[in-house]
Amino acid sequence: MKRFINGLIRLRRGPWEMVASILIAVGVVMLMQPFALWAYSWSFLVTLTGTVMFLITSHFPE
């Protein structure tokens, strides 16, 4: 966990890609879940944030 947070602080690719991947996955689940309309409404914003973050962080150093 400490390594992960250190990676985030030092702008390393691995942990940031992980955060972006989690955001994308959560966004897709929110988009397709049948339980809460509010989650569906916010899903695109979460997925878009994750996708843009993924595009940027994949250029970070290893």
Next chain:
Amino acid sequence: MPETAMDRAASATPPGIARRVRGLSDRAIAWLFVAPTIFLLLAINIFPLIWTIRLSFTNFRANRPNADVEWVGLRNYQRILSDPEIWQTMQATAHFLFWTLFFQVLIGFALAWLINAKFRSSNFWTTVIVLPMMLSPAVVGNFWTFLYQPQIGLFNYVVAFVSGADPTSFSMIGDVPLAPWAIVIVDTWMWTPFVMLICLAGLRSIPESIYEAAECDRASKWRQFWTITVPMVLPFLMLAVLFRGIENFKMFDLVVQLTGGGPGSTTELTSINLKREAFEKWRTGYASAYAVILFVTVFGLASIYVKALNKVKER
């Protein structure tokens, strides 16, 4: 000294062109070759994408090209993301996507495992299994519509024979609870062979020597399966899931032929809904916003999936 292919190409080049090319650097010549592809990519992929994003912020209607176009900001996105009907189509797509992938991976891998055992006439059975994949989705949709007919359909009679129910008591494409499963069954029937072929390629790429070494170490068949077969086939399987996942996310033709999105909108997947918004209601701006939402979703999913695939391949 024998004449090489490069010499032959050089002598075949007309003198005028040769004179002009001779003055170019290697880098310039490389760009010259790549330029047509880049131009096509920009014209066919990038420009329409940017244009779609631009249209998604307007109220443009393609059937009224001369009408004034108003900039509506994020209104199209707000309406899509608060519409319970579109939410319903997202759920129908999720159901279709999850179950088709689940069954295709399960059955495809099992079939590949059996075919890889190399029994007598295994080549014949491979051809038979692969046949559905070669048919047109329109043809498959049409003949499964007949198979699903409650009065004359073979499917209902087989289910009735197994379960003892009356064959006319249910309609696979007419009953609300059954229709989503009807499209899952047909897609699984059609595309399981594709997954099987990819898994078969993975299974056949595993060197026999690894199994022999495992036998020497007295590893059981069960252990060999989980520690050799599954990890070595996993990249292939993930590739198959990526291809089928993206294909099924934009599934259109098969479902339109089978159910047309019905009964009601039970099997109306996002691509069918999008087509209705764009080319039946002619709400081009709204449909563009819808397409952008789907694009970002597929792009995001594909990104993390490719990352996972690369990690598995590195192992």
